Amino acid sequence: MAFDRFPVKTAEVQSIPAFRDMPLEQLTLLASAMIRQTYAPGQIIFTEGEVSGSLWFVFEGRIKIIKQSLNGRVQGLCVMDQGKCFGSCPLFDINKNPASAQALDQVTLFLLPEAELQQVKVREPQLVKALLHIYSQRLTHLAKVSEILGTWAVPDRINDCLLTYANHTTMQPTVELTHEKLAALSGTVREVVSRHLGNLEKDGIIRSELGRIVILNPNALIPPCACEDRNVSPSSHRT
Amino acid sequence: MVSREQLLEIPFLQALSPRTQRCLAEKALELSLEPHLDLYQQGDPPTGLYILQSGRVKLYRHSKDKCQILALLVPGQCLGAESLPTDTPSPYAATTLSPVEALFLPPEHLRVLLDELPDFQELFLRLITDKLKQFITLVHDLAFRDVTSRLAMVLLARAETEGKPYEGGIGIERLLSQQEYADMVGTAREVVYRTFRKFESEGLVHITRTLILLRDLDRLRQIALHEAR
Numbered sequence: 283m284a285f286d287r288f289p290v291k292t293a294e295v296q297s298i299p300a301f302r303d304m305p306l307e308q309l310t311l312l313a314s315a316m317i318r319q320t321y322a323p324g325q326i327i328f329t330e331g332e333v334s335g336s337l338w339f340v341f342e343g344r345i346k347i348i349k350q351s352l353n354g355r356v357q358g359l360c361v362m363d364q365g366k367c368f369g370s371c372p373l374f375d376i377n378k379n380p381a382s383a384q385a386l387d388q389v390t391l392f393l394l395p396e397a398e399l400q401q402v403k404v405r406e407p408q409l410v411k412a413l414l415h416i417y418s419q420r421l422t423h424l425a426k427v428s429e430i431l432g433t434w435a436v437p438d439r440i441n442d443c444l445l446t447y448a449n450h451t452t453m454q455p456t457v458e459l460t461h462e463k464l465a466a467l468s469g470t471v472r473e474v475v476s477r478h479l480g481n482l483e484k485d486g487i488i489r490s491e492l493g494r495i496v497i498l499n500p501n502a503l504i505p506p507c508a509c510e511d512r513n514v515s516p517s518s519h520r521t
Numbered sequence: 522m523v524s525r526e527q528l529l530e531i532p533f534l535q536a537l538s539p540r541t542q543r544c545l546a547e548k549a550l551e552l553s554l555e556p557h558l559d560l561y562q563q564g565d566p567p568t569g570l571y572i573l574q575s576g577r578v579k580l581y582r583h584s585k586d587k588c589q590i591l592a593l594l595v596p597g598q599c600l601g602a603e604s605l606p607t608d609t610p611s612p613y614a615a616t617t618l619s620p621v622e623a624l625f626l627p628p629e630h631l632r633v634l635l636d637e638l639p640d641f642q643e644l645f646l647r648l649i650t651d652k653l654k655q656f657i658t659l660v661h662d663l664a665f666r667d668v669t670s671r672l673a674m675v676l677l678a679r680a681e682t683e684g685k686p687y688e689g690g691i692g693i694e695r696l697l698s699q700q701e702y703a704d705m706v707g708t709a710r711e712v713v714y715r716t717f718r719k720f721e722s723e724g725l726v727h728i729t730r731t732l733i734l735l736r737d738l739d740r741l742r743q744i745a746l747h748e749a750r
Binding site (some may be wrong): 410418424433469 | 583585587588589603604613635643646653657660661704748
């Protein structure tokens with residue numbers, strides 16, 4: 283991890299959806315309290331069990347939130363990209379981080395340290411409102427992850443991951459995650475993901491390219507057990 | 522309207538300022554609810570906030586014929602309004618398991634209280650992050666523990682929140698059906714039946730008509746903490 287000497291700009295903070303409607307004066311205050319950090323792909327940002335009350339915002343790149351078993355197996359909880367916020371569960375109740383965070387790509391983060399966070403929180407009730415919004419979204423996401431792990435078959439879980447983490451802004455949706463990361467997110471092992479993706483490719487539903495998976499027929503990936511949630515925009519699954 | 526004394530019986534409301542407590546008391550309603558009553562469905566518009574005074578409620582998600590119970594709530598805990606800050610559909614459903622007494626803040630009043638009372642806003646954030654931590658633990662258990670460990674974990678959690686000492690162990694009420702245990706640990710009813718039989722034959726539990734008696738908490742703890750994956 284590297285601390286960047288360039289200060290965080292007000293306009294950069296404004297690009298974070300949670301703060302879009304915040305008055306300029308308060309945005310400036312928030313920006314002055316933040317520290318720019320960069321992480322290389324694979325670097326750990328914080329680990330499960332650490333005490334930390336800081337808040338991180340993704341400015342560039344992607345990070346993943348993971349749980350790890352005593353046997354070393356990893357379960358992904360979510361992937362977060364630009365504008366997303368993480369790491370503040372212990373904010374009002376100093377406690378241990380319930381999960382770990384790891385950089386997926388080269389990422390730039392804005393860190394709001396705990397002491398500054400407490401100060402800004404007192405002066406700026408809109409920050410608490412923004413956090414309520416973020417955590418409410420995350421609760422919805424985790425409720426769904428629990429249901430998927432508890433009731434869905436493995437192929438459906440992999441298909442759902444492909445749809446959830448695809449970039450839908452391109453002509454054909456693409457997923458830039460390794461088989462191992464897809465396995466962690468869908469609660470299985472890499473071999474099962476590779477076998478399932480091979481079957482999907484044989485059926486003409488996806489195409490594997492170097493470093494990415496192109497989804498040719500998204501409708502064929504919709505799990506039969508998925509209900510109204512599938513109509514929710516993919517970004518809301520990621521928070 | 523409810524009295525301030527009633528509010529103060531709920532531990533997490535005691536830290537609120539007297540002004541906030543007065544506002545809550547003015548807007549809250551008292552509810553008496555029957556067992557097996559659906560409080561709200563997954564996909565419903567944001568609900569108000571229910572604060573449990575007595576009885577039990579289950580939170581669950583379902584799709585087609587499958588169900589995953591996310592939490593069993595006990596008095597002093599609350600539910601509802603999880604999606605109010607985002608104004609999105611409720612992420613899960615809630616049903617009473619027994620007769621329930623609850624305080625209820627309707628969504629229209631809740632919005633005003635969240636806008637006007639910073640200490641209530643912080644309390645609400647804490648309630649959401651507490652539930653978030655609970656769900657992270659559930660994801661961990663579903664991902665890394667096998668059915669036997671998960672069932673032991675559920676029994677121990679119930680013993681901790683509602684268990685009473687009996688001769689030969691800690692007793693918990695037979696509140697849930699075997700299907701509901703299956704919906705909690707993410708398996709089929711038959712597997713739960715077989716696992717309970719195994720626990721009984723190993724002397725870990727004894728099941729009567731009204732009670733599940735946990736006879737060997739240490740061994741159950743060992744089983745619960747085992748991560749098979």
